[in-house]
Amino acid sequence: MQFIDQAEIQVQAGDGGDGLVAFRREKYVPTGGPSGGNGGRGGSVFLKAVQNLQTLLDFQYNHIFKADNGARGGPNNRTGAAGRDRVIEVPCGTMIYNADTNELLGDLVEPEQTFCVARGGKGGLGNQHFLSNHNRAPEKALPGLPGDVRSLRLELKLLAEVGIIGLPNAGKSTLIAALSAARPKIANYPFTTLVPNLGVVRKPSGDGTVFADIPGLIEGAHLGVGLGHDFLRHVERTRLLLHLIDATGEDPISDYQTIQQELGAYGRGLADRPQILALNKIDAVEPDELIALVERLQDLTQSAVFQISAVTRAGLDALLRKIWQELEQLEQLEVDEAVAPLSSESRDSLLA
Structure with a gap:
């Protein structure tokens, strides 16, 4: 097995889903009003320390890791599905640096220790949130926020007494x-x-x-x-x-x-x-x-x-x-x- 103890990767969290503009149209509800739901949050990217890995070889050819985007809001005030998180397994003893600033972000020493390296974007608000006495039929919704994008440098320091x-x-x-x-x-x-x-x-x-x-x-x-x-x-x-x-x-x-x-x-x-x-x-x-x-x-x-x-x-x-x-x-x-x-x-x- 090839021993690799340094690697650079790019992580991209999911974008939040857009809010929806929708109105209730139901029988016997003549004034249904706005019912656009919020967008789902984007998935986040986590690094998790595991004991069965001893090298950063997995990152030699795979450099980009993305989480799923959040889904768009639905009618009837339904919130969109949240994006699935991305969990990346690394060896115990992995140090996480911001590749652009060289700042130490985290140090994963213990097994199962987890660190969030990119947080997913928030979902946008549906038009139900903009209902007011002055605007009974808002046609406004907000887009989801983008997820974090980071360039990381991983550095492995073996754990030995x-x-x-x-x-x-x-x-x-x-x-x-x-x-x-x-x-x-x-x-x-x-x-x-x-x-x-x-x-x-x-x-x-x-x-x-x-x-x-x-x-x-x-x-x-x-x-x-x-x-x-x-x-x-x-x-x-x-x-x-x-x-x-x-x-x-x-x-x-x-x-x-x-x-x-x-x-x-x-x-x-x-x-x-x-x-x-x-x-x-x-x-x-x-x-x-x-x-x-x-x-x-x-x-x-x-x-x-x-x-x-x-x-x-x-x-x-x-x-x-x-x-x-x-x-x-x-x-x-x-x-x-x-x-x-x-x-x-x-x-x-x-x-x-």
Whole structure:
């Protein structure tokens, strides 16, 4: 399946139906009066987040989406039928921008979350609304109002709790394949992975946690070099970063610094995101060299360095325990931050 994470579309809501000019002509009702009904409202266009979509591929060739127009008003004060709404399904994590002004209109994160991007026009008034003492037989009705027309830019940011980052050929795809049921392309050359890969890793409690393998990060990625500029946006959604370093690389220390510089240059708080550092491919490095490398990384980062081999699965259990621990701490921190304002408001109300 082709991975598309940006698309531009045009949405057009339905026009409101016209009001009707009509008069009652019934037996034994000599002064029937006006009876033209109102036009029906036009259909609106909605975007709806669904879980069964992972890409914006559906919008690569289909760019225009229209809702139905409202029907014209009928005689005997009958209102015209409303136009049918148009509901467009998008993946969870889709951000909606006004393509003309670049304004963020909505962010669909939760499944079944719906956002109206174009509202249908109101139906026109029939001549019954213009009856007055001065005009007993109005022959005036209003046309329906046009529906909204908008050009939108859709941008998908994958929803994953853990983002696996690192230089090409660091073993990110091998790791996500070892931890989950995902089966990405794996080969012994850089840029094997051309699109982000998602994998669900089971916690000891049985819940699933989504890991994302973010490809294409090299020096200059934030400027568009390689593929990193296309996929760095997906790191923004993650709560925790797993920084993978190739222990067999020419200069693992420089590799670590390169990724950190790219995160800082990209901005949006990525450099401040909690990180876990893992040294991969330890099975291919001499023990003495490995010890020296780990000491250098610990001195540089002032944090623990996990030693793993995604191929042999060495060290993966300890790494996962650390990941679950960090995620629990982040969840507790979010709960505490959400409760703190409520507690202060309750305290102020009691003092009042």
